[in-house]
Amino acid sequence: MNFRKFLSALLVLILVSIPILSQQKKRADGKVTIISGGTVVTMDATHRVIENGAVAIKGDKVVAVGTKAEITKKYRGSRIIDATGKVVIPGLINTHTHVPMSLFRGISDDLDLNDWLTKYIFPAEAKNVDEAFVRAGTRLGLAEMIRGGTTTYCDMYYFEDAIADETKKAGMRGVLGETMIDFPVADNKTFDQAMTYGERFVRKWKNDPLIVPALAPHAPYTVSTEHLLAIKKLSDTLDAAIVIHVAETKKERDDILAQKGATPVNYLNRIGFLNDRVIAAHTVFVTNDEIDILKNKGVGAAHNPQSNMKLASGTAPVPMMLSKNLAVGLGTDGAASNNDVDMWEEMDTAAKLHKLISGDPKTLPAEQAFEMATIRGARALHIDKITGSIEVGKRADIAIVDLNSLHQTPSYNVYSSLVYSTKASDVRTVIINGQIVMLDRVLLTLNESAIKRDANAYRIKIINSLSR
Amino acid sequence: MNFRKFLSALLVLILVSIPILSQQKKRADGKVTIISGGTVVTMDATHRVIENGAVAIKGDKVVAVGTKAEITKKYRGSRIIDATGKVVIPGLINTHTHVPMSLFRGISDDLDLNDWLTKYIFPAEAKNVDEAFVRAGTRLGLAEMIRGGTTTYCDMYYFEDAIADETKKAGMRGVLGETMIDFPVADNKTFDQAMTYGERFVRKWKNDPLIVPALAPHAPYTVSTEHLLAIKKLSDTLDAAIVIHVAETKKERDDILAQKGATPVNYLNRIGFLNDRVIAAHTVFVTNDEIDILKNKGVGAAHNPQSNMKLASGTAPVPMMLSKNLAVGLGTDGAASNNDVDMWEEMDTAAKLHKLISGDPKTLPAEQAFEMATIRGARALHIDKITGSIEVGKRADIAIVDLNSLHQTPSYNVYSSLVYSTKASDVRTVIINGQIVMLDRVLLTLNESAIKRDANAYRIKIINSLSR
Numbered sequence: 001m002n003f004r005k006f007l008s009a010l011l012v013l014i015l016v017s018i019p020i021l022s023q024q025k026k027r028a029d030g031k032v033t034i035i036s037g038g039t040v041v042t043m044d045a046t047h048r049v050i051e052n053g054a055v056a057i058k059g060d061k062v063v064a065v066g067t068k069a070e071i072t073k074k075y076r077g078s079r080i081i082d083a084t085g086k087v088v089i090p091g092l093i094n095t096h097t098h099v100p101m102s103l104f105r106g107i108s109d110d111l112d113l114n115d116w117l118t119k120y121i122f123p124a125e126a127k128n129v130d131e132a133f134v135r136a137g138t139r140l141g142l143a144e145m146i147r148g149g150t151t152t153y154c155d156m157y158y159f160e161d162a163i164a165d166e167t168k169k170a171g172m173r174g175v176l177g178e179t180m181i182d183f184p185v186a187d188n189k190t191f192d193q194a195m196t197y198g199e200r201f202v203r204k205w206k207n208d209p210l211i212v213p214a215l216a217p218h219a220p221y222t223v224s225t226e227h228l229l230a231i232k233k234l235s236d237t238l239d240a241a242i243v244i245h246v247a248e249t250k251k252e253r254d255d256i257l258a259q260k261g262a263t264p265v266n267y268l269n270r271i272g273f274l275n276d277r278v279i280a281a282h283t284v285f286v287t288n289d290e291i292d293i294l295k296n297k298g299v300g301a302a303h304n305p306q307s308n309m310k311l312a313s314g315t316a317p318v319p320m321m322l323s324k325n326l327a328v329g330l331g332t333d334g335a336a337s338n339n340d341v342d343m344w345e346e347m348d349t350a351a352k353l354h355k356l357i358s359g360d361p362k363t364l365p366a367e368q369a370f371e372m373a374t375i376r377g378a379r380a381l382h383i384d385k386i387t388g389s390i391e392v393g394k395r396a397d398i399a400i401v402d403l404n405s406l407h408q409t410p411s412y413n414v415y416s417s418l419v420y421s422t423k424a425s426d427v428r429t430v431i432i433n434g435q436i437v438m439l440d441r442v443l444l445t446l447n448e449s450a451i452k453r454d455a456n457a458y459r460i461k462i463i464n465s466l467s468r
Numbered sequence: 469m470n471f472r473k474f475l476s477a478l479l480v481l482i483l484v485s486i487p488i489l490s491q492q493k494k495r496a497d498g499k500v501t502i503i504s505g506g507t508v509v510t511m512d513a514t515h516r517v518i519e520n521g522a523v524a525i526k527g528d529k530v531v532a533v534g535t536k537a538e539i540t541k542k543y544r545g546s547r548i549i550d551a552t553g554k555v556v557i558p559g560l561i562n563t564h565t566h567v568p569m570s571l572f573r574g575i576s577d578d579l580d581l582n583d584w585l586t587k588y589i590f591p592a593e594a595k596n597v598d599e600a601f602v603r604a605g606t607r608l609g610l611a612e613m614i615r616g617g618t619t620t621y622c623d624m625y626y627f628e629d630a631i632a633d634e635t636k637k638a639g640m641r642g643v644l645g646e647t648m649i650d651f652p653v654a655d656n657k658t659f660d661q662a663m664t665y666g667e668r669f670v671r672k673w674k675n676d677p678l679i680v681p682a683l684a685p686h687a688p689y690t691v692s693t694e695h696l697l698a699i700k701k702l703s704d705t706l707d708a709a710i711v712i713h714v715a716e717t718k719k720e721r722d723d724i725l726a727q728k729g730a731t732p733v734n735y736l737n738r739i740g741f742l743n744d745r746v747i748a749a750h751t752v753f754v755t756n757d758e759i760d761i762l763k764n765k766g767v768g769a770a771h772n773p774q775s776n777m778k779l780a781s782g783t784a785p786v787p788m789m790l791s792k793n794l795a796v797g798l799g800t801d802g803a804a805s806n807n808d809v810d811m812w813e814e815m816d817t818a819a820k821l822h823k824l825i826s827g828d829p830k831t832l833p834a835e836q837a838f839e840m841a842t843i844r845g846a847r848a849l850h851i852d853k854i855t856g857s858i859e860v861g862k863r864a865d866i867a868i869v870d871l872n873s874l875h876q877t878p879s880y881n882v883y884s885s886l887v888y889s890t891k892a893s894d895v896r897t898v899i900i901n902g903q904i905v906m907l908d909r910v911l912l913t914l915n916e917s918a919i920k921r922d923a924n925a926y927r928i929k930i931i932n933s934l935s936r
Contacts, residue, residue, distance in 0.1 A: 105877070106884035110819075110833035144874045309820035310888075312829040339888040340875045349817070351578075352777035361780040365578035406612045407808045407892070409573070409920050410927035416574035420778075420807035424875070425893040452877050459878035 031078045033057040033434075035400065036068050038083030039414055043090050043375045043389040047367065049414060055088060057396040060209065060434035065390055081429060081436075083400050087414060090389050091151020091173075091397035091432060092343040093377030096243075096281040096302035096331030098157045100129070100137030102144065103458050104336040107466075113249065113311050120466070121336060127465035128458070129186035134159040136454040138166040143446045145341050146172065148424030149399035151432045152388075153341075154279060154302065154331070154381050156216040156243045158187040161201050164211045171437045171445045173397060175279070175381045176205075177216025177243035180231060182223055191227055195234065202240045210433055212383060214241035214279070220264045221252050225271055232273050241277045241382060247290075248282035249313050265290035274299050279381060281331065283321075284314040291317065291324050300327045300380030303372070305349045307333030315357050318350065319364060327384075329377025330369075347373050347419045366419035400429040499546045501525040501902075503868065504536050506551030507882055511558050511843045511857040515835065517882060523556060525864040528677065528902035533858055549897060549904075551868050555882060558857050559619020559641075559865040559900060560811040561845030564711075564749040564770035564799030566625045568597070568605030570612065571926050572804040575934075581717065581779050588934070589804060595933035596926070597654040602627040604922040606634040611914045613809050614640065616892030617867035619900045620856075621809075622747060622770065622799070622849050624684040624711045626655040629669050632679045639905045639913045641865060643747070643849045644673075645684025645711035648699060650691055659695055663702065670708045678901055680851060682709035682747070688732045689720050693739055700741050709745045709850060715758075716750035717781050733758035742767050747849060749799065751789075752782040759785065759792050768795040768848030771840070773817045775801030783825050786818065787832060795852075797845025798837075815841050815887045834887035868897040 033056070040053030042065060054071035056064035064071050108120030134157065145153055152173040155163060160178035167174040178201050179185065180194040188194040198215045205213035217223040217231050235242050247253050247264040260267040265286055268274050276298025283294070283301045294301060303316050321328045330350055332341045351369040355361045378388025387397045401418070403411055405426055411417040430438040437445045501524070508521030510533060522539035524532035532539050576588030602625065613621060620641040623631060628646035635642040646669050647653065648662040656662040666683045673681035685691040685699050703710050715721050715732040728735040733754055736742050744766025751762070751769045762769060771784050789796045798818055800809045819837040823829045846856025855865045869886070871879055873894055879885040898906040905913045 103878065105880075106888060107880045109881065109884045109888060110830055113829060116829070140874065140877065147874060306820060309824040310829065312823040312827050312831070315824065339884065342875065345813070345816075348813075349820075352774060352817075355780040356777040356783065359780050361581060361584070361778065362578055363780070404920060406608065406615060406916065406920065407810065409608065409923045410571065410930075412573075412575045412927065412931070413577065416577045416807065420574060420577060423891060423893065425891065448874065452872060452874065455877045459880070462878075463880070 031058065032063065032075050033079040033081065034071060034075055034077035035081045035083050035088055035398065036072065036077075038086040038088050038400070039403070040065065040088045040390060041090075041414060041418070042391065043371060044391050053088065055390055055398065057431065057434050060395050062390060062392055062394050062396050065392060081400065085404055086428065087401045087403050087418065088390070089149070089399050089401060089418070090374040090387070091399050091430065092149050092373050093329055093381065093388060094145060094150050094153040094331055094341060094343055095279070095300070095329035095377045095380045096154055096156075096304055096333055097141070097341055098334035099141035099153065099155050099163060099341070100134045100157050101334035101336045102141040102341065103133065103137040103455060103462065104334075106339045107336060107462065109339070116311070124462055124466060125186060128462050129158060131159045131162045133458060134162050135166050136451075136458055138163045139170070139446060139451045140455045141335065141341055142167065142170045142172050143443060143448055143451050146170070146430050146438050146443060146446070147427065147441070148342050148344060149401060149427035149430055150341070150343050151397040151399065151430060152378070152381065152383070154243060156218075156281070158185055160216075161197075161204070164201070164205050164213065168208065168210050169445065171210070171432050171435045173210050173387065173432055175212040175214055175241055175243070175383065177214035177241070179216045179218055180223060180227070181218040182227060195230065198231075199234060199238065202238045206238070212241055212381075214243050216243040219245040219248070219252065220256050220267060225260075228268075228273055229271060235277060239277070241279060243279045244281065246280040246283050247285040250285055253285040263287070263290065265293055269293050269297065277382060282308065282313070282316065284308055284316045286317065288320060291321055291326055295324050295326045300329070300382055302331040302380060303328050303350065304331045304333040304346070305353050306346060307337045309349070309353070311337055315353065318354050319358055322364070322368060327376060327379035328372060329380035330372045342424045343373050344422055344424050351419055366413070366415040369419045370415050396431050396434040398431045399427050402426040402428055499526065500531065500543050501547040501549065502539060502543055502545035503549045503551050503556055503866065504540065504545075506554040506556050506868070507871070508533065508556045508858060509558075509838075509882055509886070510859065511839060512859050521556065523858055523866065525899065525902050528863050530858060530860055530862050530864050533860060549868065553872055554896065555869045555871050555886065556858070557617070557867050557869060557886070558842040558855070559867050559898065560617050560841050561797055561849065561856060562613060562618050562621040562799055562809060562811055563747070563768070563797035563845045563848045564772055564801055565609070565621055565623055565809055566802035567609035567621065567623050567631060567809070568602045568625050569802035569804045570609040570809065571601065571605040571923060571930065572802070574807045575804060575930065577807070584779070592930055592934060593654060596930050597626060599627045599630045601926060602630050603634050604919075604926055606631045607638070607914060607919045608923050609803065609809055610635065610638045610640050611911060611916055611919050614638070614898050614906050614911060614914070615895065615909070616810050616812060617869060617895035617898055618809070618811050619865040619867065619898060620846070620849065620851070622711060624686075624749070626653055628684075629665075629672070632669070632673050632681065636676065636678050637913065639678070639900050639903045641678050641855065641900055643680040643682055643709055643711070643851065645682035645709070647684045647686055648691060648695070649686040650695060663698065666699075667702060667706065670706045674706070680709055680849075682711050684711040687713040687716070687720065688724050688735060693728075696736075696741055697739060703745060707745070709747060711747045711749065714748040714751050715753040716776075718753055721753040731755070731758065733761055737761050737765065745850060750776065750781070750784065752776055752784045754785065756788055759789055759794055763792050763794045768797070768850055770799040770848060771796050771818065772799045772801040772814070773821050774814060775805045777817070777821070779805055783821060786822050787826055790832070790836060795844060795847035796840060797848035798840045810892050811841050812890055812892050819887055834881070834883040837887045838883050864899050864902040866899045867895050870894040870896055
């Protein structure tokens with residue numbers, strides 16, 4: 001073989017090799033799932049929206065985001081999810097709920113807050129809440145949340161260890177707080193018991209890939225200063241998140257002011273309770289100065305517009321919070337005061353409510369409402385490093401949403417369509433931590449008919465318990 | 469044959485005849501459709517709710533309402549619709565919309581009202597609205613409304629004759645008003661043309677079983693006193709309904725007060741415009757005395773909570789209207805300012821909004837919100853003699869709604885479930901004027917894919933028209 005022939009052969013070999021090597025390069029990527037086509041709404045720092053986009057997922061993480069052309073050049077994909085004509089969004093983040101209360105959905109509507117709590121919710125809880133109830137209610141709430149594209153939720157209830165167990169089984173991400181309160185409740189009869197439960201709970205789940213365990217003192221008006229400080233100390237020791245209701249009602253604000261000589265936020269700040277592990281739910285009655293305190297201390301806030309409206313609590317000063325760049329997300333609150341765990345309705349309501357209250361239709365535009373339901377919600381829960389946007393290196397928490405239902409047609413702006421037109425029923429497929437938990441509206445980790453059967457059995461039990 | 473034998477034979481004959489005759493009695497009822505099983509929420513004068521109920525429909529009318537046992541004893545039914553486990557409700561009544569504007573859904577969100585109108589809506593209308601546009605937009609809005617269980621709507625737009633034609637073809641009931649305004653619009657270039665169109669339109673549709681034709685002066689600030697009086701006179705002559713926007717914004721109230729020396733309602737009353745054929749949309753800025761005027765004159769009102777929030781218009785004093793027993797219904801307004809025509813969201817929002825605004829969670833309970841969306845809405849449109857409730861002799865305008873979706877489970881109170889938990893996607897079957905227009909979520913009178921295709925074609929045309 002002369003040199004020329006050798007060169008030709010070499011050239012042919014190289015030319016033949018390139019696609020094979022490139023193929024092997026692709027194959028070497030292993031089990032990569034590619035969401036291909038559709039509009040990718042990343043909610044990254046620049047709020048990049050990619051038409052005809054794609055997302056590559058390997059294990060629990062996003063490994064590439066780009067155009068379909070870019071991604072399919074780089075990855076073969078052992079599984080392709082076609083999202084053509086759909087929107088690919090970060091999974092929604094429900095920053096405040098009490099998930100087992102789904103079993104009390106609509107049990108006591110249109111009542112005074114006091115009657116609601118003391119005549120219905122507290123007796124219903126006292127007579128019905130045990131670990132089995134909590135598990136059934138959690139599965140019900142989780143199924144509804146997943147069907148609506150929620151991939152992370154923040155909870156506060158009793159038997160939170162059972163809630164964590166059900167949440168993990170369902171493949172859902174949760175920041176889950178065990179309730180601590182100064183009177184006997186379903187799981188813990190004393191504060192000391194609650195502290196013991198809380199510590200064990202946090203240590204057990206501390207390194208779980210899906211569960212962020214938290215301590216959840218109920219509110220400044222139901223937990224003494226001494227106990228709040230004990231919880232704060234335990235949280236410091238364990239590096240644990242804290243979930244707490246703060247300044248939900250005018251009565252709370254006035255009572256704390258009278259008892260402690262300071263409004264709830266000022267009081268919590270004075271006792272050194274606030275830091276960047278705290279998640280404060282509601283924060284309806286807060287001044288501009290108090291928003292500054294929350295911001296400076298790194299506290300996250302959960303705005304629950306529908307619950308605050310239904311219980312006539314008031315309207316949190318969300319536009320001011322946003323102007324100060326506070327980490328404020330959206331939450332549904334428990335289904336007993338909403339009466340669902342539908343984040344699409346919270347977005348729509350938040351965007352409309354703050355226009356009305358401010359008198360300015362430019363307030364809280366759709367994109368900002370969507371941000372509150374995604375990356376800003378993740379910030380509120382202090383987990384924005386791992387979720388809340390579709391970005392390389394973050395966990396794959398993603399929802400694929402129809403954009404061609406009648407009520408979404410036509411679509412001129414993707415954020416407008418998402419916030420003002422899209423319904424929970426438009427969510428097709430949900431991925432959490434890289435795992436597909438709903439595919440084309442079929443739940444893969446939860447048994448919907450069993451959940452309904454259990455919930456209806458509890459319904460009868462609850463009705464009987466209240467009629468006695 | 470002796471007498472005893474004769475008697476025995478006679479007895480046997482009688483005994484054998486009874487079921488045969490009774491069967492024939494049943495068969496003689498002809499084509500009766502029976503909705504059988506489920507909870508019938510009648511919204512009759514006593515708000516009767518019938519568990520395991522049934523409704524018999526013959527032709528366009530309800531001929532019997534009762535328990536399943538009662539109805540099936542009396543009627544055989546040539547068609548049985550099984551509603552077991554579902555809720556059977558009067559079809560919802562959308563008291564205010566601009567149905568073709570569905571094609572402008574989300575085209576210009578989060579803007580000042582003035583920018584919204586002058587930079588987007590008016591130019592978009594000027595460049596796109598013709599009869600074909602109106603027909604395509606009407607079909608889109610009708611399909612969305614029917615899928616959500618709406619059986620009657622009140623409209624105000626241009627080319628209303630085409631809207632009436634599409635509405636009748638879809639089998640929908642409509643109170644449809646041809647817009648009259650003091651500047652050239654898509655269909656009529658002068659006020660005289662509009663009057664001619666209006667008269668012809670009303671005479672053409674006057675005795676239609678589905679269409680109630682109306683004259684629709686746009687608003688007190690866009691139609692002169694002289695023209696309002698001319699419309700009033702024509703309405704008297706034709707016995708035609710009048711649809712008009714009244715006191716939607718503070719600016720309108722202030723401008724009319726400055727120009728006419730009276731607020732909109734007082735001004736309209738002073739010129740003798742108000743009577744029991746008038747339907748006033750919005751009525752946000754009205755005093756208690758003005759509510760009394762509306763009530764005394766028999767005017768119907770359309771409350772549009774989501775539109776009023778999104779455009780930051782204000783909140784109509786609905787609890788006061790209800791306490792005075794005003795005929796006030798719920799409306800979606802056009803999809804350009806909402807961004808859907810979903811009455812379930814209006815009910816939910818109305819119930820929550822007025823709790824917030826009044827500071828009282830007992831305000832506007834679920835049952836009252838549902839009443840506003842049904843029989844009180846029919847009163848607002850002055851057609852409560854024929855629709856708005858499920859009662860013998862009324863037209864059969866009925867929706868059959870699931871009650872066992874996850875987000876409705878469990879259900880403790882049917883009104884709570886309907887108002888706070890039910891979504892448009894839970895509506896299964898819709899009957900209007902005795903005709904099934906949606907069966908188990910399949911539209912029978914409208915072609916959904918053609919509607920979407922047409923809407924998306926208009927979307928491109930509209931975008932191009934605005935970029936020029």
